[in-house]
Amino acid sequence: MTSQTPATFPSVDFTAWRQSAASGLGGGSFERRLVAHLPEGLELQPLYGDRSADVSGLPTSGRAEWERHWEIASGDPRAARQRVALALELGASGLRLGAGCAGALTELLGEIDPRLIALHFTEPGAAAALSALAKERGLEPSDLRGGLGLAPRDIDAEALEPWGQGFDSLLLARIETTHDQLEGAGMAQQVGIALAGGAEALRRVERAGLEPTRTAPAFEFEFSLGTDFFVEIAKLRAFRLAWARLVTASGGTAEEGIATVHARNSERSWAARDPWVNLLRGTTESFAAALGGADSIVTLPFDACLGAPDSSALRLASNTQALLAEEAGLDHVIDPAAGCGYVETLTEEIARRAWEFFTEIEGAGGLEAARSKGLISTAIAEVAAREAQAVAHRRHGLIGVSEFPDANEVLPVREPGGIAESTPRLSKPFETLRDRSDAHAERTGERPAVFLANLGTQTEFRARAAFTTMLLASGGIAAIDNEGFASDDEACEALGAANTSLCAICSTDERYLASVPTLAPRLAALGATLILAGKPGEHEEAWREAGVQHFIHIGSDAVHTLAELLESAEVEA
Numbered sequence: 001m002t003s004q005t006p007a008t009f010p011s012v013d014f015t016a017w018r019q020s021a022a023s024g025l026g027g028g029s030f031e032r033r034l035v036a037h038l039p040e041g042l043e044l045q046p047l048y049g050d051r052s053a054d055v056s057g058l059p060t061s062g063r064a065e066w067e068r069h070w071e072i073a074s075g076d077p078r079a080a081r082q083r084v085a086l087a088l089e090l091g092a093s094g095l096r097l098g099a100g101c102a103g104a105l106t107e108l109l110g111e112i113d114p115r116l117i118a119l120h121f122t123e124p125g126a127a128a129a130l131s132a133l134a135k136e137r138g139l140e141p142s143d144l145r146g147g148l149g150l151a152p153r154d155i156d157a158e159a160l161e162p163w164g165q166g167f168d169s170l171l172l173a174r175i176e177t178t179h180d181q182l183e184g185a186g187m188a189q190q191v192g193i194a195l196a197g198g199a200e201a202l203r204r205v206e207r208a209g210l211e212p213t214r215t216a217p218a219f220e221f222e223f224s225l226g227t228d229f230f231v232e233i234a235k236l237r238a239f240r241l242a243w244a245r246l247v248t249a250s251g252g253t254a255e256e257g258i259a260t261v262h263a264r265n266s267e268r269s270w271a272a273r274d275p276w277v278n279l280l281r282g283t284t285e286s287f288a289a290a291l292g293g294a295d296s297i298v299t300l301p302f303d304a305c306l307g308a309p310d311s312s313a314l315r316l317a318s319n320t321q322a323l324l325a326e327e328a329g330l331d332h333v334i335d336p337a338a339g340c341g342y343v344e345t346l347t348e349e350i351a352r353r354a355w356e357f358f359t360e361i362e363g364a365g366g367l368e369a370a371r372s373k374g375l376i377s378t379a380i381a382e383v384a385a386r387e388a389q390a391v392a393h394r395r396h397g398l399i400g401v402s403e404f405p406d407a408n409e410v411l412p413v414r415e416p417g418g419i420a421e422s423t424p425r426l427s428k429p430f431e432t433l434r435d436r437s438d439a440h441a442e443r444t445g446e447r448p449a450v451f452l453a454n455l456g457t458q459t460e461f462r463a464r465a466a467f468t469t470m471l472l473a474s475g476g477i478a479a480i481d482n483e484g485f486a487s488d489d490e491a492c493e494a495l496g497a498a499n500t501s502l503c504a505i506c507s508t509d510e511r512y513l514a515s516v517p518t519l520a521p522r523l524a525a526l527g528a529t530l531i532l533a534g535k536p537g538e539h540e541e542a543w544r545e546a547g548v549q550h551f552i553h554i555g556s557d558a559v560h561t562l563a564e565l566l567e568s569a570e571v572e573a
Helices: 014-023 030-034 077-089 102-109 124-136 157-163 178-182 187-207 212-218 229-249 277-291 311-327 341-363 367-372 375-392 428-444 458-473 488-496 509-525 537-546 558-568
Strands: 067-072 094-097 118-121 146-150 170-176 219-225 260-265 296-298 449-454 478-480 502-506 529-533 548-552
Touching: 014 030, 067 077, 067 118, 067 311, 077 311, 124 157, 146 157, 157 170, 170 187, 170 212, 178 187, 178 219, 187 212, 187 219, 187 229, 187 341, 187 367, 187 375, 212 219, 219 229, 219 277, 229 260, 229 277, 229 341, 260 277, 277 296, 277 311, 341 367, 341 375, 367 375, 375 428, 375 558, 428 558, 449 458, 449 488, 458 478, 458 502, 458 529, 458 548, 458 558, 488 509, 502 509, 509 529, 509 537, 529 558, 537 548, 548 558
Parallel strands: 067 094, 067 296, 094 118, 118 146, 146 170, 170 219, 219 260, 260 296, 449 478, 449 502, 502 529, 529 548
Antiparallel strands: none
């Protein structure tokens, strides 16, 4: 075999490749079949070639390793102490103390040396408590590691007075986009909001008497990451690129424009059903954070949607990052995505769109003004609605929830706590339907069920019967399966003995043409709510007149259909 070096590979003409690919689709649309469309309008091409960008000189921290952080949100000192002890045992290098921890800070920290463990705060009260603790231990601000957690609007001379100029190791401001991401903000929107928050922090710092660009390295930007691996990598890289541009445009140096980025898993992508899949989600999102150049990462425990995580889940979350660093070696390479045409193009596109959104926010008077005017919430709601529709129609599949659900799963029991019930997770619509079914089964002793009127041979009906069974299971509805029926009489007789009023017809399009006009009226006459598996096309009106009420197929609104079927089965909401 003759080896070839990259220099001897034949060049690829992207236009010619696209024409060849399109001709192989048999008349199908290239854009619809081979181009992925994200809710915010970004297009993911199947091949980049000469379309790819070259984002050279991406500003990075110059370090490949990252800090492994834990979030401590409990205001219960005992629970918080236990979480801290386990975090330190498992090698955490940073603790992020949430709302409710300020009052218990002294007791919480115990013998922790804040010069060695980075302590980050999400409320100003906790930062004040840290100031008092530092004075009590005779420490200077420059001795500490971590962050004060000041939101841009909270930066003023009074808040900064206890800290003097000690921001070399202590981060001053925390600009977070996690809440916007939870609400469904797109990649470019998150980056644009972060830029606007950073710009506001620069203005506030200047008013407080500090030199803004020299203080910029003391800002930390927090992002939540979902499961879209390469796009999330590009999001972090795009932010670094755009922030450097903003700082240098404000008179800062290239070094001052290097951002400090904290990344965490997003609760939005987490699921309470089949929660062990969250281990894969957590790994994917933490992997993307590492490759995207995050300076610190939080990996959520897989059972966080069920309540307060147990120690095994916390250990698995910690070991996820340990594996990525120590076994996969991700902490050995700086910006490993550099040079990948796919990621570079996404980086450039997200940065460009983010800058446009940032300038729109600035034009509205800045971040707080844009929020009060509804500019940001309206923009996010549009993207979130498109994403919710993709989930409901199962174009965006959720493993264990809308795809391959375990209809008979028994969930582990956890103490109260964890992710708040009000958190807008993508899996919520399907999980709500499953909860209704569970409650119904507990009251009545059985789940709602759909009889499958499988017509013809296994070859004819099995694919659509399997599709129907999975879709029904995602809403907590059982499927009464069988070996198929050769005649209308057999199907009607079997439905009569099935003890359910829900019936799905499953077979081929050819079989439907022959059977639906005669079979559907007979099944409807037995009191059945009829579903047909497949697209009706031009026959929809005629088949509805024959008695079919629902059509299920790839791209149909599964959540709406499942809710209507539960109503038909008299399952309480």
